[in-house]
Amino acid sequence: MRRLITVLFIFSLFMPLVVQAQGSYPINYRNVSNPRSLTDLLIDRFKGVDTSLASAGIADPTGTVYWVDGNRSTAGNGLTFDTAFNTLSAALAASHANIAVTSRRKWASRNTIFVIGDAITEDLTKLAQKTDIIGLGSYNQYKKAGIIGAHVIEAAATAHYMGCRIYNLQFRDDGAGGILFDIPINQNGIEFIDCDFQSNATDTIGLRLGGCHDTKITNCTFRTNTSGVGFSTAAIQVLEGAGALTNVNITGCQINAGAGVGIDWNETTTINSWIVGNYIHSTAAMGIDTDDEAGVMVYDNRILTSGLAQADDTSNDFNILYAGRNIVTGTGGTLYIPTFTDD
Numbered sequence: 001m002r003r004l005i006t007v008l009f010i011f012s013l014f015m016p017l018v019v020q021a022q023g024s025y026p027i028n029y030r031n032v033s034n035p036r037s038l039t040d041l042l043i044d045r046f047k048g049v050d051t052s053l054a055s056a057g058i059a060d061p062t063g064t065v066y067w068v069d070g071n072r073s074t075a076g077n078g079l080t081f082d083t084a085f086n087t088l089s090a091a092l093a094a095s096h097a098n099i100a101v102t103s104r105r106k107w108a109s110r111n112t113i114f115v116i117g118d119a120i121t122e123d124l125t126k127l128a129q130k131t132d133i134i135g136l137g138s139y140n141q142y143k144k145a146g147i148i149g150a151h152v153i154e155a156a157a158t159a160h161y162m163g164c165r166i167y168n169l170q171f172r173d174d175g176a177g178g179i180l181f182d183i184p185i186n187q188n189g190i191e192f193i194d195c196d197f198q199s200n201a202t203d204t205i206g207l208r209l210g211g212c213h214d215t216k217i218t219n220c221t222f223r224t225n226t227s228g229v230g231f232s233t234a235a236i237q238v239l240e241g242a243g244a245l246t247n248v249n250i251t252g253c254q255i256n257a258g259a260g261v262g263i264d265w266n267e268t269t270t271i272n273s274w275i276v277g278n279y280i281h282s283t284a285a286m287g288i289d290t291d292d293e294a295g296v297m298v299y300d301n302r303i304l305t306s307g308l309a310q311a312d313d314t315s316n317d318f319n320i321l322y323a324g325r326n327i328v329t330g331t332g333g334t335l336y337i338p339t340f341t342d343d
Contacts, residue, residue: 063111063130064098066091070117070145081114087122088115088133088147096128096161110163119146121174125154127161127190135168144170144196150178156186163189170196177202185210185241196221197235199258204233206257211241211267215248222255230258230283237264248273259284262303270295275318283307287328290318298323305330312337 068091069084076083078091085091095111110130116137124147139146147169153161164187173180180203183190190212197206197220206222209215222235235257236250245267255262255278262280265288274297280287287303290296298318303326305315310330312320320338328337 063106063109064095066095066111066113068113068115068117068120068145070115070120088113088120089122089124089126091115092124092126092128092131092133095131096126096159099128099130115145115169117145117147119148119172121148123149123174124151126159127153127164127187129161130163131165133164133166133169135170139170142170142196144168146170146172148172149174150176150180152179152182153184153187155184161187161190165191165193166195167193168195170198172198173200173203175200175202177204179203179205179208181206182208183210183212185212185239188213189215191216191218192220193218194220196223198223199225199230201225201227201229203231204260205237206231206235208237208239209248210239211243211245213246213248217250217253219252220254222253222257224256224258228258230256231260232258234261234264234285235280236262238267240266240268244269244271245273246271250275251277253278255280257282257285261285261289262287263289265290265293265296268293273297274299276300278302280304281306286314286316288316288318288326292317292319294319294322296322298326300325301327303328307331310335312339 066078067081067084068078068086068088069081070086072084072086075086075090078085078094091113095113098111099106099109110132111128113131113133115133115135118139135145137145150173151171171180177200180197187210192207199206207217217236222231224230235255238248250263251274257280260282262282263275270293273295275288276297276299278301280301281304284307286308287305288298288301290298296318303316305328308315308330309332310328315328315330316337323338326337328335
């Protein structure tokens with residue numbers, strides 16, 4: 001009896017470690033290349049074993065999960081990997097309609113779309129409200145799903161795609177040129193996380209945003225093509241909207257704009273918006289251009305302007321009363337903007 005009590009006591013000491021090993025380790029979706037293994041992780045999540053997906057806001061158990069496999073020759077119903085849709089457009093349409101089902105109060109849920117595919121070729125014109133779109137697998141050397149096309153999202157008067165979040169996808173032009181991804185006014189709460197925007201020789205803008213509140217662009221890459229040709233107008237452009245623009249964040253991105261502006265901010269009334277911790281290079285234009293707009297906080301960015309002098313209002317144009325710790329290197333050297341004497 002004494003021996004049994006001793007064994008139980010020792011087991012009780014190690015049991016929390018066993019539980020921790022089973023269910024509390026972090027899951028990084030970018031490292032999951034096998035959709036079947038991710039399905040197992042999701043099953044554990046639904047059983048309450050793993051809480052990491054919930055903390056990341058991914059695969060909400062109150063929502064519906066859809067699958068896209070761009071290598072399928074025929075489309076399924078999208079509800080399992082073996083019956084996946086073969087286009088992202090089909091999954092977006094299904095998720096958007098699913099959220100709108102009032103009989104099941106789906107409007108308070110979030111759906112999830114998992115995507116794999118070696119460069120799915122399609123032009124996106126619609127997104128999906130309250131839906132996480134997550135790229136898995138690999139597209140050539142990229143640990144992402146690839147989408148080739150020019151994406152012009154329809155106006156909000158037709159459909160609102162509020163709260164759509166896009167993770168770990170690479171976007172490339174199909175050769176048509178122009179704007180790679182264009183989102184009109186009032187499509188609020190859209191986020192791009194760990195995405196890659198690769199320019200074509202004739203691309204003008206990587207990502208253009210209308211007056212879209214609560215937008216986030218986080219840890220994304222905007223880059224030139226293999227010949228070094230970038231975006232001729234801007235990598236990221238924010239347009240003038242209707243009324244004040246609130247809560248837009250561009251954070252932690254690597255932006256090689258080519259000859260265009262890195263971040264071109266045209267909204268003239270802005271509240272609580274941030275451009276923070278980005279690495280930006282332009283060969284012939286400003287790194288960040290906000291036209292001295294108040295309300296855009298420009299903080300801790302590293303900017304290379306190999307075709308311009310590093311002076312304020314030359315290599316960059318932002319309001320120094322809303323800025324700090326920005327380091328700019330231009331044709332004449334390196335300096336802080338604002339400088340230590342600016343006030």
